[in-house]
Amino acid sequence: MIESILTLAFVTQVIRIAVPYVLAALCGSLTERAGVIDLALEAKLTVGAFAAAVIGHATDSGTAGLVAGVAAGMLVAAVQIGCAVWLEADQVIVGIALNILALAGTRFFMQVIYQEGANTPPAPAYGDAVLTNPIIVGAMLAAILVPLAVRHTRWGLRLRAVGDRPDALVAVGVSPRYVRLWAALIGGALCGAGGAQLSLAVGGFSADMTSGRGYFAVAMVIIAGWRPALAAACCVAVAISHAIGIQMQLLHPTIAGHRIPTELAPLLPYLLTVVALVIFSGKTRKPPTSLGKL
Amino acid sequence: MKRELHTVAFALLVTIAVGSLLMMIAGKQPGHIWLQMITRTWSSSYAMGDVLYKATAIVLTGLSVSIALDAGLFNLGVEGQLTAGVLACAVVGAALPAGTPAIVAIPLCTLAAAGAGGLIGGVIGVLRVTRDAHEVITSFMFNAIVVGISLWIGNAVLFQNGTTTGPAIVPGAELPQLGIGGSSANVSVAFAIGAVVAIGLLRTRTTWGHALRAVGRDPAAARAVGISVGRVQIVVMIGAGALAGLAATNFVLGHKHAFEDGLGRGVGLLGVSAALLGRLHPIGVAIAALGLGFLSSAGLAVGDQVPKELTEMLQGVLLLSIAIAVPLIRRASVEVRA
Numbered sequence: 001m002i003e004s005i006l007t008l009a010f011v012t013q014v015i016r017i018a019v020p021y022v023l024a025a026l027c028g029s030l031t032e033r034a035g036v037i038d039l040a041l042e043a044k045l046t047v048g049a050f051a052a053a054v055i056g057h058a059t060d061s062g063t064a065g066l067v068a069g070v071a072a073g074m075l076v077a078a079v080q081i082g083c084a085v086w087l088e089a090d091q092v093i094v095g096i097a098l099n100i101l102a103l104a105g106t107r108f109f110m111q112v113i114y115q116e117g118a119n120t121p122p123a124p125a126y127g128d129a130v131l132t133n134p135i136i137v138g139a140m141l142a143a144i145l146v147p148l149a150v151r152h153t154r155w156g157l158r159l160r161a162v163g164d165r166p167d168a169l170v171a172v173g174v175s176p177r178y179v180r181l182w183a184a185l186i187g188g189a190l191c192g193a194g195g196a197q198l199s200l201a202v203g204g205f206s207a208d209m210t211s212g213r214g215y216f217a218v219a220m221v222i223i224a225g226w227r228p229a230l231a232a233a234c235c236v237a238v239a240i241s242h243a244i245g246i247q248m249q250l251l252h253p254t255i256a257g258h259r260i261p262t263e264l265a266p267l268l269p270y271l272l273t274v275v276a277l278v279i280f281s282g283k284t285r286k287p288p289t290s291l292g293k294l
Numbered sequence: 295m296k297r298e299l300h301t302v303a304f305a306l307l308v309t310i311a312v313g314s315l316l317m318m319i320a321g322k323q324p325g326h327i328w329l330q331m332i333t334r335t336w337s338s339s340y341a342m343g344d345v346l347y348k349a350t351a352i353v354l355t356g357l358s359v360s361i362a363l364d365a366g367l368f369n370l371g372v373e374g375q376l377t378a379g380v381l382a383c384a385v386v387g388a389a390l391p392a393g394t395p396a397i398v399a400i401p402l403c404t405l406a407a408a409g410a411g412g413l414i415g416g417v418i419g420v421l422r423v424t425r426d427a428h429e430v431i432t433s434f435m436f437n438a439i440v441v442g443i444s445l446w447i448g449n450a451v452l453f454q455n456g457t458t459t460g461p462a463i464v465p466g467a468e469l470p471q472l473g474i475g476g477s478s479a480n481v482s483v484a485f486a487i488g489a490v491v492a493i494g495l496l497r498t499r500t501t502w503g504h505a506l507r508a509v510g511r512d513p514a515a516a517r518a519v520g521i522s523v524g525r526v527q528i529v530v531m532i533g534a535g536a537l538a539g540l541a542a543t544n545f546v547l548g549h550k551h552a553f554e555d556g557l558g559r560g561v562g563l564l565g566v567s568a569a570l571l572g573r574l575h576p577i578g579v580a581i582a583a584l585g586l587g588f589l590s591s592a593g594l595a596v597g598d599q600v601p602k603e604l605t606e607m608l609q610g611v612l613l614l615s616i617a618i619a620v621p622l623i624r625r626a627s628v629e630v631r632a
Contacts, residue, residue: 039430083614083617083618087618087621087622088621089614089617089618089620089621090617090620092368092430093570093613093614093616093617094614094617096368096370096430096566096613097610097611097613097614097617098610098614099610100563100606100609100610100613101607101610101611101614102610103606104603104606104607104609104610105603105607105610107601107603107606108316108320108601108603108604108606108607111320111601111603112319112320112321112601117601117603212434212438215431215434215435218431219428219431219435222428222431261446261449261450263442263443263445263446263449264442264443264446266442267438267439267442267443270435270438270439270442271435271439273431273435274421274427274432274435274436274439277421277425277427277428277431277432277435278421278425278427279425281425281426281427281428282425282426
């Protein structure tokens, strides 16, 4: 078991698994720092993955698929901000509704387009390669650039201001709504690319393929105290526990002579996340002051 | 009251419009499909019984979500609480001696279902209150954990020779079916009605109910008048979990008479829709549950013409349009008055 983890193959597996989590968590950090609760990460991942697979299949081009995934993520973010900021709808309900809609909607449109409810036809696959996959390279860059931008640019200052003191922004003549919209759109583009990685890595979309990654990403954003770099790092930890879970299912390790049941191995990331939430919630940093309030 | 009706009417109109659009995208005539949804369900006593069977569970999960929301907490953990209830109910029912009379067996199984659900809800509540762990996130994690653990228990000790069904409960624990067109509607509808009445009285006629809603409206103000906010939130999450667990009686005691993997799945989300569509009022939740039960049966009835995912999408549309309608109608009514 230990030998199988300390290999290059395991490291690249962790990187591949981590990318959607990391991109979703960067998205969540941006939206939430701007003061909007982002429970719609799951929806952005799902719709991004679906759009990438459909367009990737239609054009036979991974790049076109990636662009479609990014656009789809931005579209979901625009709907989210339209409802939650312009129309002032409850942010938690908007997020949950979008997740339900995305999960059912991708299956509905699979039926309508391909008369099939489980999988899309094959799209170009990036496969196991790491350094030639533009999404993985882009995610690594984003994990460095997004925290820097939040900290050191005028845009980042406005983003943090709108989350903590939206009235101060109004006083200098900047509309909080548009700052929130832009934060969410950039986040949506990242999260949509994360979705595209899910489907393009294996060359197709299958129903419910995000399986809760968006919720993990929100949890990591909270655990990291809304700091994007730390949230990305926490996501790598989730990816490691996810990969160990997969190895445990494949290798059936034993503890003191007892085999770990295969049903329990995939639960490892869930348990660790609850434990981390219990330890770190409200301990690290306070949430942005205007989070959830308009 | 009028404002709530306007909110619901707005949400329903949006949902019907979006639903019609989706039917057109699927290449069908919306008017025709809506009409068939109604006539095919209405004209069959089996389908109407099925509506009641589904609504029984949705009322309970809807009340679970709505009392938690009354106190300002979003109980997204119904799925896990219900699964824990199904497991506990079926295990207790199967462990009882064969000749156990109904008067003993049914209360024991019901208590086990509500207790197991309440336990999960209580854990989520305690983590929220004492550790500040966001209940939506922990709920999601616990749903996966409970489903995984119950599958493990099922595979390890319960499932009979290669199936995903556990041992049958004793005959005394079975709740009689109502015999509506051979459907699974059963006596556990009494639990649902009882819960509506009990929650209705609790909410409006007791100090507890007032404390509950005070915490939901403004925790700081509630604390200022001496309400222990944390205690109210923990107790309400135990209650919400118990209501979700109680829905297991409909599936286990009233229909399947055994533990089955996946039993009751999807009813948690329907509960969220019912709570919001019912505007957190117990009678509203009951009416919404009947409507959602109808939608879910009607969706199956036209499954040969439009993808069955349509009804699930409509649930999402419904939630989104309620979320939009609440501030819109509030502003509209304030402007009219001003």
